[in-house]
Structures are given as C-alpha cells and as structure tokens.
Amino acid sequence: MTEPSAPGSVPALPEQVRARLVALADETLGTLAPGEVPAPLRPFLRFTPARRLRHAAPALAAALELDEGFRERVADRVRDALPGVADALAAGSVPPAAEPADLAAAAYLLRTPGWEEVVGGVAREGREQQAGAELAEARAAAERLHAQLAVLRTQQRTDIDRVRTELHAAKAEVAELRHRLHGAREESRTAAGRSRRAVEEAEQRAADAEARAARAETEARRLRDRLAAVEGERDGARRQVREGRTAADARLRLLLDVVADAATGLRRELALPASDVRPADSVEALAPGQALQGVGPRALASDDPAVLDELLSLPRVHLVVDGYNVTKSGYGGLALQAQRERLVTGLGGLVARTGAEVTCCFDGAAVDAPVVVAKPRGVRVLFSLPGETADELIRRLVANEPAGRPVVVVSSDKEVAAGVVRSGARPVAAMALVRRLERG
Template sequence: MLPSSAHSDRPGEEPPGPAAGVPGDPEAPDSDELDWLALPEPVRERIAELSAAALGKLPADDIPRQLRPIARFAPAKRAKVGGTALLTGLRDSSRFRTAVLEWLREHRTDALDPNSPDSVFAAAAAVLLGESSATSRVRLVAKNTGETALRVERDAAVAKSRRLEGELERLRSELDEARAAAEEARGEREAELDKLRGRLREQGVVLRQAKDAAEQARAEAERAGSGRGSEIDNLAAQLERERQRVATERTRADKAVAEAENARQSAREARDADEVRLSLLLDTLGGAVDGLRHELSVGHTRRRPADTVRGAGTGKHHGDRVQDPATLDRLLTLPNAHAIVDGYNVTKTGYPELTLAEQRNRLIGQLTALAARTGAELTVVFDGAGVTSIPAAAPRGVRVLFSDPGVLADDVIRSLVASEPRGRPIVVATSDQAVVTSVRGSGAHAVPSAVFLARLGRV
C-alpha cells in the first residue's frame, strides 16, 4: 500500500526511516528486506527512468536537497547521471517516494502494474509500490538476467569455438600445402644438387687437363726462352733507345713549333698595334687639322715661305696639368680625345663613405653621362684584387677595366697611355703623383681627382 499524504515530511526535512510497505520497511508484509542499490541492473535502470521523468515535474519542497541539481538535467541525462542518487533518494525519503508515486499514478499508470507481462517492469512497479511480491519478482529478474548473461556468454563461446575450429582447419590446410611445397622444393634441390655435383666432376677433369697443359707449355717456354733471353734483352734495350730518341726529337719539334707560333703571334700583335696606332694617329691628325681650321677660321689662302721651315719646334714635350673644369671641357671636345680615369682614386676622393661596389656603380653612371655629353672615349681602371661582382656588360660609351691578379691599376693606366700614338689628346684623371709624373712624361694631360669630380657634378 502507498503511504498517505498525511505521512509526508515537512518541507526541507527528511524522515527518520523508510516508509511502510516499501522494501526495507520493518512493517512491510515481505520479511525479506530489499537493498535498493543492489537491485538487478534492468530494475535499477527502470526505477531510475521513472523517477527521473517525475523529478522534473515535482515541486522543489518534495525533492531532496541532493537531487535538486539533477532536476535541472534532461530526463535521459537524469537517469544516466543521477541513477544511484535517485535510488538513494527513493530509499531514504518517504516524501520524495510518495511524490514520485503520485505523479506516476497521474501520468504513467501503466508504470505501476505489478502484473505486467514484462518481468522487469513488474519488478520495478512492485518495488516502488512496496508489494509483498517485490522480493520474488526481483529474484526472478536477477535469475533471468543471469541466465540471459550466461546464454550470451555461451553463445559467444560457441561462436568463438566455431571460429577457432574454422581457423584451425584453415591452418591445417595451409600446413599441408606448406609441407607439400617443402617436399617438392626438397626434391628439386636434391636434383639440382646432383646436377651441380656432376658439373663439378666435369670441371675437375677439365681443370686437371688444363693444369697439365699449362705445365707442359711452361716447360716448353722455359726451354725455348733459355736460348732467346739475351736476344730479347738486346731488342728491348734497342727499343728503349729508339723510344728516347723519338721523345727527344718530338720535344725539340714541339719547342720549335711553339717558338714559331709565339713569334707569329708577337708579330701579329705588333702589326695590329701599329695599324691601330697609325689609323688612330691619322684620324687624330685629320680631326685636329679640321678643328684648327674651323677654330682659327683659316681658309685656303696662299702659304708663306716661313710656313715651310722645318727643324724647329715649340720645345714642349710634356702634358699639362689641368687645374679647372673649363680647361678639361676644352680637352674633352678635341677630336679623338681619350680620358683615362683612375677609378678608386677618384671615388675615394669624392664619396669614400660608400662601399667599393657602390663607388664603382656611381662613378660608372656619371662617366656614362659624360661620354654621352662630350663624345670622348672614356676608360676607367679599377684594382682587380678582391673584386667579386664584375659587371657582365660594360655601360654604353665607357670601357671598364680591372687589373689582373698581381698587377696594379696604376701600371695598367701607364700601359694605356704608352699604347696611344703621339699627338692624340689623352687626359688622365688621378691625384696619384707617381702616376701624374709618368703619364705627363708620355704626353698625357693630368687632371686632379677633385677637378674631375667637379666636372662630373655638372653632368
């Protein structure tokens, strides 16, 4: 029987013990006391599901304090997460148990049928209602559950046994096949071994015959060589002498050919240089004459006798020192003028704070503009030591040279001045006094780096 509402606890208080008619109550008709937490798992889940459904609809006063946080969950989560707490609350609180039963009678009448054909539903209803048959129904569910588990284990064991028997049969079949293959391989290996043994015997016979033939040939060679040893030594010595003589003659011939080739190359280079100097000198002289005629406004007048006097000169054989940009401009506008620039001497005078690569790039850019403005031939010479980024192509109108390893840029400048013909206007931009002295002695005009930089600044 259900406890009446008169037996309900006051709000916020828990009863001192379980209510009558509920498993665990001393006054229950069934003398066996049920342990709510030790019920079979299907019965526990059923009771937890029903109480979780009712929990969310009950007033807060009917819910034990420890179950109130669970009441905020969804019904499925309440049963899953708070199943043990719900069973404990039903066992310990008659008020909560009564409220749950009242809610189930009103909303889930089918859940309180102890005679339900489903043994789990019947056992859960009997436990909630405190029926005298609750213990026997719980035992029946426990028995059925145990038998079901045993049947599941038995079926699993039978299936596993059958699976293992099939695996055993397969392994036996594979073992038989492996044994047959091994027997077949053993037979093939024995047959191959017999063949190899036969070949080995044949090779042994051939080897013995070859050894006998070799011994016989060695004996014959020793007999034949004893009489020809001295003849062979004489021929070898004569051959070595002839080889040495031929090598000597070949060396002499190669040396003569190399000397002849060097002589031809030197003659060719000298002839080319003379032709270049002569052609350039003729061009320079022609340009100088035309320039003088134009500058002096000299027409085709009759020459005077004094104009033909020979053997006299101005006495001036050295180049000038250019002290201002205006004089430099006049020199650069002369026909076939050639300006040679001491690269690092100029850049370190004008912009020493830059790296060497930046100095070269800046100077070459200024020289390109100067060549386009004046039309003069421009050559800049840099020391080649330590230079790793030589430009692949020279800029338009400027010849960029780097001295070879072990050669100074100053010597390259002297060689450039010496290679020019007498009479061509040559300008050398440098502040190196040793270079100034030597190029002026060759007839070139020397321009200090500062003056040359002042001219570049106007480009």
C-alpha cells in the first residue's frame, strides 16, 4: 500500500520522468473499462493512442497526481513491467542498473518509503548532467570564440598590410597622373598651335580653290560653246546620212517585206494556230498574292539606258527583270511594297511604248504571307518558288526560250549575267533600266 503525499511535498519532476509517467498512464488508460476511467480522462477515450498521447498529456499528469485510484492502477502496471525495480524500492534500496527515468517514475507511482529522495536524486542528477552539458557547450563556444578572435586578428593584420600597400600604390598612381597631366597640358598647347596653323592653311587652300573654280567655270563656258558647235555639225551630218540612206532603206524594206511574206506563207503552210501563250508562261513560279523577299544589290558594269533602247527595238524581244536587284539599285530607301509598285508601274509604261514582252521576277523563297501586286497590261509578275531564288527563276525563264529569240535580262548580279549569257541572253545593268524609267 502506498503512502499518500502531503500537498506540496511532491518534488518537481524532470521532463524525462514526466514523459515516462504520461506514457505509462496512457498505456494503462487504454486497458481500462469506460466505467473505471477518471471523469477528466473520459473525453480522450475516442482518440487514437498517438493522438491521445499528444493532446491528453496534461490531463494524464494531473490524474496521476490527484486520482489515487488511477495512480494505483498505473502502479500495478509498473509492478508487472518492472518487478525488480518495484521490489528494490519496497525494500528501501535503489537498484544500480535501473534507468533513472524508470526508477523515478516507479518511485513516484509506488510511493515507497523515501520515494521523494529517489525522485529528487534523479532530478538533481538530471540537472547536474544538464549543467555539465551546458558547461561543456560553453567551453566549446569559448574555444570557438578564441579561434574566431585569432582569425579576426590575423585578418586585421592582413587588411592593414593590404591597405598600406594600396595606399602606396595610390600615391604612386597620383604621382604618375600628375606627370601625365603636365604632359597633356604641354601637348594641348602644341596642338593649339598646330590648329591655328591648320586654319590658316585651310583659308589659303579655300582661296586657291575659289580661284580654280572661277577658271573652271570659264573653261566650262568655252566647252559648252564648243559642244553646241559640235552638235550643230552632228545634226548636219545626220541629215546628210539620212538623205544618202534613202535608196538603201528602200532596198532593205523590200527585203524585209519578202522575208515577212515568206514567214506568213510558212505559218499558213504549217497551219500553226494563233496563241497568246509564251515560253515564259510555262515556267513554274509563284503568282502574285503569295510571298516575296528582297535580295541585296550586286555590281555590274554598263548602265547606259541607250543600250536598253537598242535592245528593246529588236523584234519579239523578251525583257526579263530581276525585280529587287533593280529596286534596291534605284530606290532602295522605300518600303518593299512601294518598291514593287513603282517598278511594275514603270514597266507597264515601257511595255506601252515599246511593245516588248516583259517578265518581272521577285524573290519569294522565305515569304509566308500573300502579296498583292497590281499588274499593268503586258507585264508578267512572277515570284520564285519556296526554296528557290529569283536568280534561279530567271535562269529557268531564259533556258525555256527558243534558240534565236532575243532575250534581255536586267540585273547587276554578276552570277545571273554569266548564267544568262551562256543561255544566249543579253545582260543589262540594273541602273540602265532605272534611268530609262526615269526618263519616261
């Protein structure tokens, strides 16, 4: 039979002893019938063991302290679980091999003679162990602080040495900058002198240039007068040539009439049907309303529009135009749509004046949006197929023409010019067409 304790005589329990008591009380609570459970603990019967241990710990500790019957049931569980510890405490001895928490919990529950000293001894031992651990931790912290202090002192000495070195370097740099400043001032004064002399020389050259300009203007007036005289002589010579060519022109016209009549008879004999289809119509390409992409200009010689006039006067001539090559050469500052419209409109006027067949090719390899191009009468507008450049489209157009037909290709691309020459076409520089269209 345990001895009841007087109020206030229970020593303060260490945390590990309190946890052990609560665990024993929770295990005992799970074995009791509902009628045997103390009233304060009955709401926790529905909890799972793990949840009850978390939420009912204060109520379990209070029941152990205040409910002697409940404490006796927990003590019975301790006698069954720890018989050696219970017998030793009942005999007034302390088993040396027992766990401190189990020993204190058993003494608290069994209330054997001297149980307060047992619990107090365990509490003191726990406090001493905690104090020892705190002392060891404090010593370790002190050692760490001493080590950090040594490191900081070493770092401080290193920083001082580094700052001194940087200070010496800064002083040396300041001295160097002062020396350079002095040199820069000297150079500035020298440069100012040279600048004054350069201004004087420029003024002298300007005066000489004005004098040369006056002499050049006088020479230009003399040359213009001479040119007017030469043009008068040329006009007279042309009139004489025209008068002398009258008979030769009549013979040539008669010969051309004979050739034309022969060609008409041959066409009638071969029964060739009339057709508006041209070889260029059979070349596969993208029609307007699809996409196009610009190409950069390249260089070619010969940009006299008179050459183009002579070629367009050939019968049944086919003029093939490298679209972006021409627009980039003539008016590359405009937007692509404006470039196309300006070129195609100009080609429409050229067709109206010369009657030539005109095909304008644009690069459409990388375009994925439709492009609207107004096509004047007589102007064929083509875009290269996907994966093909306008240069390749032009080569296919020229290769598709019959041998002997005059074909003129307008492009400043040297590769295009070389390719069409091998096919029998005549290349003309892009600027020749630009100047021809500007002339109207």
